[in-house]
Each structure stands twice: as C-alpha cells, then as structure tokens.
C-alpha cells in the first residue's frame with residue numbers, strides 16, 4: 001500500500017483573540033490517500049480553511065506535524081515552501097482567484113513562469129489546461145469579461161497547468177448558481193477520475209459533497225465524522 | 238515581469254496622473270536648477286588670468302581713465318582695457334510697426350586691446366574684424382542677440398542710454414560691423430561692444446571717467462600680489478580702487494541676487510516636495526489595493542522576495558517614467574531646442590548636467606520611498622490573511 005499523500009499528526013492551531021484562546025484545529029490527525037476526492041464539511045468556524053491552509057503550506061501548525069507529498073513541511077524554509085507549493089499544490093478559492101489585469105491565458109500562465117519552461121512549452125500547457133476546462137475560446141478575455149463560473153474554471157485551469165498532485169479548493173462553488181456549480185464539480189470529478197488528481201474541496205453544500213468519495217466533517221477543530229460516500233453520479237467504481 | 242507592467246495598466250488613468258505629477262515636479266526642479274545655473278554662469282565663465290579694477294566703494298562710481306598708464310606699468314600686468322557700462326535700450330519697429338523695447342548688455346571698450354585679452358570673443362570673418370577696427374562708430378554684436386533681434390552686419394542701430402546723454406539728447410547710433418561668437422559654451426554671446434573713443438567723445442558729461450579696467454596678467458598665481466600693488470598705488474587718491482579677479486567681480490552680481498536665489502530655491506523645493514509626496518501617496522494607495530493579488534501570488538508559489546521586487550519595481554517604473562518625461566522635456570527644451578525663457582536677462586540658459594543627476598536622484602528616492610513601505614508590507618503579508626480579507 002502506497003504512503004498516503006497527506007499525513008497529519010496531532011496538528012493544533014491556536015489563535016488568541018482578545019485574551020480568548022481559539023483552537024481552529026485541536027490535535028487533528030488525518031491520512032488522505034493519493035488519488036482521493038475529499039469533501040471537507042462543517043459549520044462556519046470549524047477550522048476547514050485553517051486545515052486547508054496547513055495542507056497547502058500557507059500556514060503552519062503550532063503543534064504537531066504534517067507530511068504532504070512526501071515532504072515534511074516543518075523542514076522547509078519559507079522560500080523552500082514557496083517552491084514546493086508551486087510544484088505540488090494548487091489552490092482554488094471561493095472568489096477573486098484571478099488577477100484582474102491579466103487575461104485568462106496570462107492568469108493560467110502565471111504559475112508556469114516559475115518553472116524552467118520555454119515560451120512555447122508554456123503556451124502549450126496553458127492551451128491544454130484551458131481546453132480541459134472548456135474555455136479554449138475565451139483565452140484572451142479578462143476576468144471581468146467572464147461569468148463567475150467561467151472565472152472558477154479559469155482558476156481550475158491555472159491549478160492544472162503545473163500538473164500538481166494535489167488540488168485544494170475552498171468553497172469553489174460558494175458564489176455560483178446551481179448550474180455553474182454543477183459544471184465546476186463535474187470538472188473536478190473528471191480531474192480526479194481521469195487525471196488522478198488528489199482533490200480536497202471545502203464545501204457547505206451537501207450536493208457538492210456528494211461528488212466526493214470521502215466526506216470529512218469538522219467540528220470545533222476535531223474530526224466529527226469520516227464517511228466514504230457511494231461514488232455518487234455517473235456510476236463509477 | 239510582464240505582470241508588473243500589467244499591474245501598472247490596471248488603473249491607467251491613475252498611473253498616468255502619477256507619472257505626470259512626478260514628471261512635472263522633476264521638470265520644475267530641472268527648470269529651477271537651470272535658472273540658478275543661469276544666475277551663476279558668469280562666475281564659471283571667468284578667466285583666471287584676468288583681473289578687474291573698480292572703484293573701492295561701489296561699481297556705481299567711476300574711476301579716471303588716466304589710471305590706465307599707471308596700471309599698465311605695474312609688474313606682471315600685460316594689458317588694461319577701460320570698459321563702461323552703457324545701459325542702452327534698443328527700440329526696433331517690428332513687422333506690425335509697433336515699437337518694442339529690447340535690452341541687452343552693451344559696453345564701451347578699448348576694442349583692439351579688449352579683443353586681445355578676451356580670446357573668447359571670436360569674430361570669424363577677418364573682413365568684419367578689419368571693418369570693426371576701422372570704423373570709430375562701429376560695433377560688434379554677439380550672435381545670440383543678433384539672431385534674437387534680427388541684427389545684421391551693415392545695420393545702423395540706434396540706442397537710448399539710461400545713463401549717458403549726447404548733447405541735445407541726440408540718440409546714439411552705431412554701425413554693426415561684425416558679429417561675434419564663442420567657442421566656449423559658457424561665454425556670454427549676447428553682448429554688444431563698441432569703441433570707447435567714440436563713446437567718450439560723444440557723451441555730454443563724465444568724460445574721461447570709466448567703470449572698470451579689465452586687466453590681463455601674465456601669471457594668474459600672482460594675482461593677489463598684483464591686486465595689492467595696484468590698490469596701494471591709488472590709496473588716498475580721490476578715486477581709490479579695488480582690484481579683484483574676474484571671477485570675484487562676476488560673483489558680486491550673483492550675490493546681489495543671493496536672496497532671490499534663496500527664495501526661488503525654497504519655493505521650488507516646496508513645490509517639488511509636495512508633488513512628490515502626492516505621487517508617493519498615490520503609489521502607496523495603489524499598492525494597498527493589491528493585498529488580495531499578492532495573497533494569490535503567494536498561494537501559487539511566488540516567494541516573498543518576488544512580491545517585494547514586484548511592488549518596489551512597480552513604483553520604480555513609475556518614477557523612472559516620470560523622470561524620463563520630466564527631465565527629458567527639460568533637456569529637450571533647454572539644451573536641444575535651446576529655449577531661453579528670458580534671453581535679455583539670462584545670456585546663457587542651459588540645464589547643467591548636475592540637474593539631470595539631481596533629478597535622477599530625486600526620482601530614485603521617490604521610487605524607493607514610495608515603494609519600500611508597500612513592498613515590505615507585501616513581503617511580510619501572510620497569504621492566509623490576504624486571502625481572508627475579502
């Protein structure tokens with residue numbers, strides 16, 4: 001059995017707010033297998049975003065440790081962490097994922113500029129990624145010329161462009177109508193199934209969570225429930 | 238860094254206004270420096286081998302021309318040229334028949350000797366030079382003034398002096414026999430020089446009295462010794478003298494302007510500073526708007542150092558554009574197109590090289606100062622905070 005892509009061991013995160021101690025994560029341990037599709041659920045303030053940020057190396061735990069993609073994040077310098085992130089992890093946020101001044105093409109190209117690629121290679125990657133998300137025709141539009149759903153798809157294309165092993169999405173459908181949300185989830189499902197990406201999606205929407213294979217419920221910083229859902233639609237495995 | 242330029246274009250109007258206000262401030266700075274340089278250029282165009290003998294108390298008083306022979310006898314002195322400030326106004330009719338009043342510096346001089354000790358004055362045409370020396374009513378005009386007032390060799394020009402009258406209040410007439418130029422870039426090419434003899438014979442009063450002697454000495458290192466010897470010679474005479482270097486002589490005029498210069502400098506600095514502060518403030522504000530974007534960049538894997546360079550680079554680019562525009566405009570205007578805002582007042586008006594460097598320094602400082610705060614903040618910004626802030 002291969003090593004899990006994410007191993008959290010007793011991770012604790014503490015915030016102090018006006019003398020009050022908040023524990024968004026309380027000695028949380030968790031393994032996630034490569035190629036899994038996880039929905040992270042829980043009430044507001046339960047620590048979902050905090051957890052996602054730890055996994056993506058945007059934040060570090062106050063106690064405990066984690067190994068992601070075979071790398072113990074505690075061993076990396078901030079600079080090393082940034083490089084590691086550019087290679088292994090990609091983020092999709094709820095909204096305003098894109099730089100408004102850049103076109104869809106340029107936004108997707110952005111992370112690729114951190115890699116030793118020629119211009120032609122970059123162009124090829126960008127075009128492929130945009131085609132996968134179905135926006136090949138909108139390459140040269142700027143974010144304000146795209147719908148919310150299209151913006152999210154560009155963000156996903158950007159996440160794909162570097163071919164990361166891990167895709168972290170924080171309420172990617174939170175701002176979308178049902179139709180666009182479904183499109184985005186279909187896209188994520190396809191990425192998981194056809195491209196083998198490990199995906200973690202934070203969501204409040206049970207319908208969205210249905211698309212995932214595994215559902216984690218956080219409550220006050222601890223894991224309340226961990227269920228494997230029937231691979232919902234499209235039959236599947 | 239295409240990203241950088243795109244960021245600038247994000248609010249093209251705001252960026253443009255920032256660039257323009259920096260450009261304007263720097264243009265003003267360059268202009269001011271040029272004005273101050275123009276005030277002082279007389280000092281830099283002086284020759285170390287020339288001395289000036291003037292009245293001990295003030296330039297307003299005259300000294301007798303009879304001193305000339307005694308001065309010439311002093312050891313080390315090779316020539317002593319009498320010079321009188323004429324203070325004439327030239328009133329040509331322009332095309333519409335309207336009479337204008339034009340001013341330029343005029344001196345009555347002992348021509349032959351003057352030309353021999355002031356080699357900066359160059360009359361290229363030998364024929365003109367011969368005619369000038371031959372005609373007692375002749376004069377030579379600097380090419381800048383000749384060009385400005387459309388004066389040509391062979392013209393007869395009439396001046397009215399605010400100081401010197403001819404009997405019956407007859408206006409002074411001169412024949413333009415030559416035009417001079419100069420190979421030295423800092424030499425005054427706006428003067429008019431004419432024969433002392435013609436002037437002295439014509440004037441109604443003050444005959445035999447002159448303003449200064451311009452002297453040439455063989456060894457510039459000995460000027461102190463020579464000056465003391467001359468002044469001692471005329472001690473206790475009715476007209477005591479003061480002998481100074483040409484540089485010190487020219488400096489007197491600059492010092493008369495001293496307060497004006499200070500005033501100009503302080504007003505100018507205040508304006509420049511204000512405009513730069515406005516520009517810096519705008520740049521900082523535009524950087525603050527970008528918190529979210531910096532968070533996204535970091536989440537993608539851009540390093541803190543990259544974000545720092547990006548923000549500081551942006552303000553440096555704005556400052557550099559402002560510099561190129563402002564200093565470039567000043568350079569083009571004053572040094573290439575040779576625009577002189579007040580040719581009768583400033584014989585020479587160019588922007589000194591130091592102004593270009595000074596403006597560059599100011600631009601760089603503005604760029605760094607307005608960029609450093611947001612850049613440091615952007616560098617320290619935690620992606621998680623930035624992304625939470627929407």
Ligand SMILES: Nc1ncnc2c1ncn2[C@@H]1O[C@H](COP(=O)(O)OP(=O)(O)OP(=O)(O)O)[C@@H](O)[C@H]1O
Pocket residue numbers: 015016017022023024042043044045046047048049050051
């Ligand atoms: N920088 C911070 N300073 C202080 N408290 C913080 C900070 N970041 C998060 N918290 C607190 O930590 C707790 C967990 O926050 P987190 O953002 O992880 O919740 P969440 O599950 O993502 O909630 P939501 O569904 O609303 O996004 C909250 O109580 C929050 O107020």
Ligand SMILES: [Mg+2]
Pocket residue numbers: 048049050170
């Ligand atoms: Mg959250």
